[in-house]
Amino acid sequence: MKSAITLKLIAACALVLCAAGAFSQNLEPGKKPAAQAAASMTDAEVRKVDRQNNKITLKHADIKNLDMPAMTMVFQVREPALLDNLQAGDKVRFSADKIGGTYTVLSIEPAP
Numbered sequence: 001m002k003s004a005i006t007l008k009l010i011a012a013c014a015l016v017l018c019a020a021g022a023f024s025q026n027l028e029p030g031k032k033p034a035a036q037a038a039a040s041m042t043d044a045e046v047r048k049v050d051r052q053n054n055k056i057t058l059k060h061a062d063i064k065n066l067d068m069p070a071m072t073m074v075f076q077v078r079e080p081a082l083l084d085n086l087q088a089g090d091k092v093r094f095s096a097d098k099i100g101g102t103y104t105v106l107s108i109e110p111a112p
């Protein structure tokens with residue numbers, strides 16, 4: 001009986017912590033949550049796919065969430081599978097963020 005009550009208390013506390021966490025994030029619009037859906041999609045063209053090093057060269061449009069103008073540059077990719085089915089010349093849309101000081105592609109898909 002006692003343990004059931006304890007469990008309920010723990011669950012309640014966890015819920016409160018969770019809600020507080022979400023709330024504080026909303027209170028700080030200047031701070032971007034790292035590596036998430038918050039990163040907007042950017043148009044790009046694939047220039048080079050480097051599967052050995054998990055890197056991709058993209059000629060990209062302005063990246064709003066990174067405050068970066070259009071350019072051609074190399075990105076790290078979050079996971080090797082992102083490079084599946086990609087090749088130079090492909091038109092794509094991707095999201096990226098700076099992770100540990102490295103510009104990293106979080107998601108990438110064929111342009112609509």
Ligand SMILES: [Cu+2]
Pocket residue numbers: 060068069070071072073
């Ligand atoms: Cu760039």
